[in-house]
Amino acid sequence: MISEKMILPISESDLLFDQESETSATEDPGGVLTKNNTNRCYAGHPGITYSDIFNCTADFTEKETFHGRQVVYTHKGRSGLGLLCHHWNLQSGDEILMPSYNCGTEIDPFVYHGLKVIFYRVDQQAQLDLEDLQSRVTAKSRMIYVTHYFGWPHDIRYLSNYCKENNLYLLEDCALSIFSNPLDSLIGILGDAAIYSFPKTLPVPDGGALTLASSAPPTVQLIETPHANVILKEMLPLIKRTVLRFSDKVGLYKHLPQRFIRSRARDNGATTTSAGFPEIPQSYYFDKTIEKKSASWITRYILNHSCPTDIVQRRRAHYAQLFEAACNTKIFQPLFYHLPEGVCPLWLPVIVEDREAACYGLNERGIAATQWWAGYHRAFDWSEFPEARYLKDQVLTIPIHQQLSPRDVEYICSAILSVGNGQF
Numbered sequence: 001m002i003s004e005k006m007i008l009p010i011s012e013s014d015l016l017f018d019q020e021s022e023t024s025a026t027e028d029p030g031g032v033l034t035k036n037n038t039n040r041c042y043a044g045h046p047g048i049t050y051s052d053i054f055n056c057t058a059d060f061t062e063k064e065t066f067h068g069r070q071v072v073y074t075h076k077g078r079s080g081l082g083l084l085c086h087h088w089n090l091q092s093g094d095e096i097l098m099p100s101y102n103c104g105t106e107i108d109p110f111v112y113h114g115l116k117v118i119f120y121r122v123d124q125q126a127q128l129d130l131e132d133l134q135s136r137v138t139a140k141s142r143m144i145y146v147t148h149y150f151g152w153p154h155d156i157r158y159l160s161n162y163c164k165e166n167n168l169y170l171l172e173d174c175a176l177s178i179f180s181n182p183l184d185s186l187i188g189i190l191g192d193a194a195i196y197s198f199p200k201t202l203p204v205p206d207g208g209a210l211t212l213a214s215s216a217p218p219t220v221q222l223i224e225t226p227h228a229n230v231i232l233k234e235m236l237p238l239i240k241r242t243v244l245r246f247s248d249k250v251g252l253y254k255h256l257p258q259r260f261i262r263s264r265a266r267d268n269g270a271t272t273t274s275a276g277f278p279e280i281p282q283s284y285y286f287d288k289t290i291e292k293k294s295a296s297w298i299t300r301y302i303l304n305h306s307c308p309t310d311i312v313q314r315r316r317a318h319y320a321q322l323f324e325a326a327c328n329t330k331i332f333q334p335l336f337y338h339l340p341e342g343v344c345p346l347w348l349p350v351i352v353e354d355r356e357a358a359c360y361g362l363n364e365r366g367i368a369a370t371q372w373w374a375g376y377h378r379a380f381d382w383s384e385f386p387e388a389r390y391l392k393d394q395v396l397t398i399p400i401h402q403q404l405s406p407r408d409v410e411y412i413c414s415a416i417l418s419v420g421n422g423q424f
């Protein structure tokens with residue numbers, strides 16, 4: 001049973017979407033969904049679909065998504081961070097404050113540019129500790145960095161004033177939060193700059209954005225477009241996913257051998273840091289050659305033809321359904337118990353003790369669950385931040401993206417119930 005506090009407020013639009021649900025994918029949705037269940041669906045990441053290219057109902061506008069700010073389209077989210085170091089003239093030895101719960105890719109551009117990165121406390125519910133943050137500000141501090149996790153906002157009104165009073169830059173990381181517009185909080189509006197990473201939400205091969213509050217033009221111009229080979233390489237998995245999703249639509253997917261079904265886990269933990277933590281993959285460290293590259297034309301095209309209204313509505317509806325399934329398990333505990341109006345959730349993040357086994361169980365069923373931010377940046381001593389380590393070691397993300405059909409969502413619900421009740 002789910003308790004009262006676990007019940008999510010679902011908006012009217014979400015309910016409308018729900019009512020259109022098809023019947024369950026499995027004959028016995030409450031029963032055990034085994035790995036070799038022949039009613040399985042394709043529940044991998046998004047691929048490029050016909051409607052991503054020829055979308056007649058696209059309602060994306062740059063002004064609305066990036067709040068009327070100056071936008072620089074970058075090759076990756078991290079390229080925007082490298083650019084900011086030049087734009088704000090951040091010098092070697094300057095201090096910046098960053099959240100201890102982090103991916104590592106957003107840290108490394110600053111490490112590369114010689115800045116002193118100082119972590120501040122994030123608690124076990126992924127909330128910022130403002131007191132701890134302020135206690136770490138010194139005369140050398142230049143910038144405070146805030147990450148809005150999974151589309152949920154931090155209330156940064158106080159921090160915004162604090163930064164103005166103390167002559168500090170405020171940078172919002174919206175890599176996980178594009179299209180998230182909570183009504184009672186602001187994302188990507190109050191910071192002096194914000195960065196975005198498009199492949200987290202859209203089926204695109206590359207791309208991010210750096211947005212600036214000031215009307216002064218960026219001091220660094222992007223002059224190079226990414227090489228066609230690079231984009232082609234990133235396109236291949238997107239095309240593969242499209243083929244798999246299509247094979248599911250025409251009834252072939254369930255006949256494919258298990259090696260096509262399995263959703264491959266990321267390459268985390270191949271090496272360990274000097275403190276013995278599994279290290280982030282080498283590709284997460286900063287590569288200076290991408291700093292001045294812009295987003296590819298294909299990414300710009302797909303972004304311009306996207307439909308944020310529909311994406312947000314679908315993601316919220318999927319989230320609500322899977323959230324309820326997770327609450328009905330012994331082992332999955334949602335990270336957030338409230339889905340505020342306007343939030344565009346990136347995933348369903350759950351805390352699970354035996355994360356590896358649970359992730360394996362879902363991956364074996366073709367579900368693209370991820371051991372979220374499992375690796376550690378090698379340059380830091382993580383001993384001071386047990387809560388961030390707890391999140392890095394225990395958060396599992398379950399897909400809720402816009403390309404899942406009602407049948408896929410039912411299938412993931414069944415898998416959550418099976419794995420979540422011990423049927424790894």
Ligand SMILES: Cc1ncc(COP(=O)(O)O)c(C=O)c1O
Binds near residue numbers: 197
């Ligand atoms: C919170 C956060 N910020 C920034 C980035 C960097 O984005 P990109 O991979 O587009 O460089 C990532 C990447 O995973 C991230 O998780």
